[in-house]
Amino acid sequence: MSHTIAEKAKLTARVRRLKGQMEAVERALETEVPCGEILNLVASVRGAVNGLMGELIEDHIRMHVVDPDKDGDADRAQGAAELIDVVRTYLK
Amino acid sequence: MSHTIAEKAKLTARVRRLKGQMEAVERALETEVPCGEILNLVASVRGAVNGLMGELIEDHIRMHVVDPDKDGDADRAQGAAELIDVVRTYLK
Amino acid sequence: MSHTIAEKAKLTARVRRLKGQMEAVERALETEVPCGEILNLVASVRGAVNGLMGELIEDHIRMHVVDPDKDGDADRAQGAAELIDVVRTYLK
Amino acid sequence: MSHTIAEKAKLTARVRRLKGQMEAVERALETEVPCGEILNLVASVRGAVNGLMGELIEDHIRMHVVDPDKDGDADRAQGAAELIDVVRTYLK
Numbered sequence: 103m104s105h106t107i108a109e110k111a112k113l114t115a116r117v118r119r120l121k122g123q124m125e126a127v128e129r130a131l132e133t134e135v136p137c138g139e140i141l142n143l144v145a146s147v148r149g150a151v152n153g154l155m156g157e158l159i160e161d162h163i164r165m166h167v168v169d170p171d172k173d174g175d176a177d178r179a180q181g182a183a184e185l186i187d188v189v190r191t192y193l194k
Numbered sequence: 195m196s197h198t199i200a201e202k203a204k205l206t207a208r209v210r211r212l213k214g215q216m217e218a219v220e221r222a223l224e225t226e227v228p229c230g231e232i233l234n235l236v237a238s239v240r241g242a243v244n245g246l247m248g249e250l251i252e253d254h255i256r257m258h259v260v261d262p263d264k265d266g267d268a269d270r271a272q273g274a275a276e277l278i279d280v281v282r283t284y285l286k
Numbered sequence: 287m288s289h290t291i292a293e294k295a296k297l298t299a300r301v302r303r304l305k306g307q308m309e310a311v312e313r314a315l316e317t318e319v320p321c322g323e324i325l326n327l328v329a330s331v332r333g334a335v336n337g338l339m340g341e342l343i344e345d346h347i348r349m350h351v352v353d354p355d356k357d358g359d360a361d362r363a364q365g366a367a368e369l370i371d372v373v374r375t376y377l378k
Numbered sequence: 379m380s381h382t383i384a385e386k387a388k389l390t391a392r393v394r395r396l397k398g399q400m401e402a403v404e405r406a407l408e409t410e411v412p413c414g415e416i417l418n419l420v421a422s423v424r425g426a427v428n429g430l431m432g433e434l435i436e437d438h439i440r441m442h443v444v445d446p447d448k449d450g451d452a453d454r455a456q457g458a459a460e461l462i463d464v465v466r467t468y469l470k
Contacts, residue, residue, distance in 0.1 A: 162230075181438065260351050276417065308396055325438060
């Protein structure tokens with residue numbers, strides 16, 4: 103995944119944390135912890151998946167489309183910066 | 195998790211499938227598959243988490259609040275049925 | 287809409303505010319304001335729609351299913367309170 | 379809004395339809411139609427807002443960042459095409 107070579111360690115850590123959260127849900131189902139707690143665990147997983155998605159999309163824009171901090175075309179750089187802003191807002 | 199005793203096997207299978215999907219994302223990051231594929235994998239994870247959340251909420255309503263198929267109070271049963279409909283639409 | 291007689295004024299005000307936000311988007315399109323601003327306006331609309339949806343679902347639970355503050359059955363009241371919590375978290 | 383000069387009529391029509399949907403919600407609240415119907419109306423509004431958001435983001439990418447159908451840089455064009463795919467999947 104070329105756009106994440108630089109950030110690979112960070113993303114991998116994030117994915118492993120998510121896997122750990124899924125394992126916590128699995129254990130919670132097995133040990134029959136109260137339903138409300140499981141719902142909260144899964145809501146956290148959902149937030150974490152959205153956060154990961156947002157980070158992947160931002161990386162993708164920077165590495166494979168236009169990096170607003172590096173592109174020589176000022177209009178395109180601004181367009182990419184606005185796009186990243188909206189991705190962050192949308193997926194927060 | 196009392197509301198899922200009946201459905202426990204089904205939910206556990208679903209959570210394990212999700213964990214498998216997370217492992218696929220982890221491998222994809224490690225083997226540097228193309229970025230677009232990883233984005234698609236994570237989008238699928240997100241869909242699966244939403245589906246799990248919807249099923250857990252529906253189970254919770256049926257087991258801990260009001261089961262529309264069993265409640266003797268017709269108005270309350272209808273209210274619960276409408277609520278389940280909206281959860282299904284909202285989290286699809 | 288029976289579950290909102292009490293809250294009708296509050297909900298109507300909220301819906302009107304949303305309509306006003308849609309009109310702002312319409313004007314922004316017509317006067318060709320910068321794209322980034324329109325994206326932000328529509329992101330705000332989306333947040334407001336989610337907030338309205340969350341409030342309607344919570345009202346529906348309280349009025350048509352189980353009101354956790356009034357139900358005599360302690361387990362069911364707790365189940366409804368947990369459900370409202372998850373709706374609030376999920377739609378925030 | 380420069381990125382929508384071409385598509386302005388289409389987007390404006392979409393926003394007006396949304397405003398009409400909000401007015402339907404307002405009337406539904408005023409005439410006290412059943413709660414379940416109002417929930418469905420607002421769920422439709424939410425879907426329409428997501429659709430509008432997706433279209434605006436796609437237009438923004440094409441007009442202000444990289445148009446995959448026109449860009450001379452093949453890698454960047456592919457990156458933008460993948461990004462548009464993920465936006466469509468994500469906001470459907």
